[in-house]
Amino acid sequence: MNAQAPDGYDPCAFTPFAVTVDLAVFTLRDGRLHVLLVRRGAEPYEGAWALPGGFVLPHESADLAARRELAEETGLSGSTAAGLHLEQLRTYSDPDRDPRMRVVSVAYAALGPGLPEPRGGGDAAHAAWLPYGTQGPLAFDHDAILADARERVGAKLEYTCLATAFCPPEFTLGELRQVYETVWGVPLDRPNFRRKVLATPGFVRPVEGPPRRTGGRGKPAALYRAGDATALRPPLLRPEGREA
Amino acid sequence: MNAQAPDGYDPCAFTPFAVTVDLAVFTLRDGRLHVLLVRRGAEPYEGAWALPGGFVLPHESADLAARRELAEETGLSGSTAAGLHLEQLRTYSDPDRDPRMRVVSVAYAALGPGLPEPRGGGDAAHAAWLPYGTQGPLAFDHDAILADARERVGAKLEYTCLATAFCPPEFTLGELRQVYETVWGVPLDRPNFRRKVLATPGFVRPVEGPPRRTGGRGKPAALYRAGDATALRPPLLRPEGREA
DNA sequence: TCAAAAGTGTTCGGTTTACACCCATGG
C-alpha cells in the first residue's frame, strides 16, 4: 500500500526495467501470409527464430523505437520501412518472459505490400520471411505475441480499411480482395466484394487517368489508391467464424 | 542484471525505465458515465486530478499491478475490485510524459456496475467519482489516456459482450440497454435491442426461477446473467457515427 | 385511472448472398 506514495515516487518502489519493442511484421508473398523473423545469435534461445525488436532508447518513444527497429534490424531499406503501416498491439510484461532480466516489451504489428527479401543491412543478415504457420516455436513469449498480432490483423480487416496497407500504392480490387482471402483463408464472392468496397466512402479512390493494368491473364483491371477513410461501417464480416 | 554484450544486447542501449500502470475506471451512476480520479498530493501537478495508478513491482506483471492498484489505491473494497472487468488499453511512452524521469505507463480500462463511493482505504481518501466530461485537465498525459479509454469502451460495446461488465450479477434487459444508451449517448429502440441481445447466443442467460424485479414503476422485468460469449457477431452498431 | 416500463408483433426498406452473364486479354 505504501509502495506508491503520492508525494513523489518512493525510491524503494522504483525498480529498473528494460523496455523493448517487438515487431510482428506481416506481408503477402505469392498468396500466403508471411512473417518477418530473425534468428537469434546468442543465448538464450540461440539459433531459434524470434520477432525482430530491440531496446527503447532513452530519448525516444516506443512508437519511434518500433519505427527505427523496423528499418534497422529488419534489413529493409529505409524508404520501404517508412511506408509500412505500424500500430501498437499490447504490452507483454510477465516477470519471467526473459530469463536474464526484467524486460517489458511493447509489441507492434506492421503490415506492408509484397516486401523484398530483407537485405543484410546491419546485424540482420539472419532475417527472413517465413510463411505464417511454418515457423517452429519462437524464442521467449513470441509465439503468443505473434498469435495475438495475427488475430488482431484478421479482426481489423473486418471493421477498418486496413487491408490497403497490404497493397502497393496503386492496386486493383482483385488484389485487395486477395488480401482478405489470404488473411482470412476463405474465398469471397468477387462481385459482392467489389460492390461493398466501392459503396464504402473513402475506402478506395479510383486513379484518374483511366489506366488499367493486367494481372497476367484476364481483363485489365481499374486501378485504385487507398482512400482517407479509416473505419469500415458497416463492417465486412468474414464468413462463418472460421479462420484459416 | 547488467546487460551483457554476448546476449546480443547492446549495453549502451539498456536504459533503466520506471514502469507504471494507469487505470481508467468507469462506472455508471444515476444515468451518467463516471470516472474514478484521485487528487495529486505532490508536485508536479499538485492538486490536479489524475488517473489512479502506480509502479509495477519487481515480481509482478502489469496485469497484476493493475489489479493490485485497483484494490489498493482506489479505496474500493477488495471484493469489489476483484469483480471488475479489467483490460489493457495501450502503453504510453513519450519521453517527456513525466517531467521527473523516464516513465513508461501501461494503461488499463476497468468497468464495473454502480460502484460505491471510494472509502478512504489508505492514502486514497482523495479518490472520487466524477461524471465523465466534468473533470478539468488531468495531470500528465492522463487526458489522452482517459479519452482513449472512453473511445475504446464505446467501440467495444459494438462488437463484444462487454456491456454486462457494467451490470450487477443479475440484471434486466432494461438495465443492459441503459448501459449502451449512457455510454453512447443515444436512445435505442427497446424492442429491437431486446431481440438483438436475445438472438445472440451466450450474451445473456435467463435466471432460472422466474423471479422478476421491479425497477420502481412499470412491469417487472425478467432477470438475466452474463453469458459466456465474448464476441457479438454481427455487431450492434451505434446509430450514425454520433457520440454523446 | 394514468404513467412508466416490459414484452410481442408487424411492416418496410435496405443489405447481403448467390449466381447468371458479358467483356477483355493472353496463350
Place this chain on the structure above:
DNA sequence: CCATGGGTGTAAACCGAACACTTTTGA
C-alpha cells in the same frame, strides 16, 4: 478458341429500423 479474371445485373433471403399494441406494475 478457350481459360482467366474483370465487371454488371438480378432475385431471393436476411436483417435492422420504426412503430403499433398489449401487459403489468406503482402512484
